[in-house]
Amino acid sequence: MRKIVLCFVLAMFMLSWSGVQAATTSVSGAKPAADLPRIASAQTAGEPSAGRLAELSQVRWANHIDAATGITTMRLVMDVSSPVTASSTVVDGSTPRLVLTIKGMLPGKSVTDLTFDGKVAKKVAFDASGQDTKVVIDLPQLLEDTDYKVSTLPSDAEAQRPFRVVVDIKQPAPPKTAPAVPALKKTGTKSNSRTIELSQVRWANHKDAVTGTNSLRLVMDVSAPVKASSVIVSTPTPRLVLTVKGTTPGKAVKNLTFDGKIVEKIAFDVSGQDTEVVFDLPHMLEDADYKVSTLPSDAKAKRPFRVVVDIKQPEPLPDFSFTPGLKNKLIVLDPGHGGSDPGAVGPSQYYEKTATLAVAQNVKQLLEKAGAKVIMTRQDDRDVYGSNATDVDELKARTTVANNRKADVFVSIHANSFTDRAVGGTSTYYYQKTLYDSMLARSLQTSMIEAGGLQDRRANPANFYVIKRTRMPAALVELAFISNPQEEKLLRSPEFQQKMSQGIVRGLERFFEQAAKLN
């Protein structure tokens, strides 16, 4: 998986050039970081722990009271084993929260949740969320954007400090309810005048007479023109999140529940100054499967300004039922990279694309011997889509092979890579879109470890395109680390290639055995 490596390298460059990076959109006029007490950092981040490329290894915190203003600031410092990016958002709710997402990093075993006195924060919880760490900070009251700051710090070899993510939170100002003070100027503040009401919600199902495609249309009336943005979220469950800027949901607006064919649930939440409309979806949507538009008011037809969301019903995944054995199974093998894309390159210049093809060819032979039918996304050293394709087109071409042929399973074969050459091992990734994806990944992982004997980096959930967009159980295997000189040597050797191929075949056999028991 070359792209992951590039991201790390890129992050490293960005850090070395910019020093401290503010990760929040609005950087506060709050206390500069230098005002805060130095926090001892006797420990540096440890080795990346088994099974993870990157780890949130340690958490420290300290309170600082400004001598002049008496305002308390809490600083939370998280050591990370490599450069990361972090994003944050303040969530309003029964418990106001600051939610920080640290990308591509999981919390280490020694990281435990923290409880505080509640002046600045009540609790900090660290959760794994897909490939990311979610740091959820429970707050005594809602924070303004200027009351907190998230930054990432580069490592500092001299001071023995690792890469860090730092969160500073100011103690909230006392409630502004000073009575009888000439508060008139304050009452008509911008936040009141700016608020537009999302006053009413309607919806309807529509079936296209020609294509037979069902779609759901949600219409939201708003009292003035607004802007809306949307994003598709894949974990932990597929969601479409629509943000209607500068609005609050009116009292008449209630959450909606549907039959789950197109949408399961729609929730309307206040998020800062905006309304967040969260659509729980039964499956992931393609971008082409939904549309958000805003409509002007129409005095003649007595229609207000509107935000309209159209969502098409996704074609459901077929029901799978498997029989034991490899005979007559249709298996798509996807040797990673190829042609203009070498994939990762080892220290002695061995290419990922060469190893993945050699192993896929072995697996094909072994599977065919066992009576399975095999389709390869590529048979030789070439791009599947074409040499000038975008990354997505290239990946889509690979999933299309499997989707069009309605394969039983899809296995993408890769070699891993990391900046630290000492890191090694075998891992497998899955995206649980059917009942069977994690079962497939675990079966492959177990059998590859038995066959190859490298460090077990486990079967892990991931968001990779090819395992997500294939419409059958799929897994992506990382045979070994091509960046590790010993493992590069193994990847080159026909003996190791054959061992890992046998591992993959045994893993597939194991998978069909287990899957058949679920019928």
Ligand SMILES: [Zn+2]
């Ligand atoms: Zn790869």
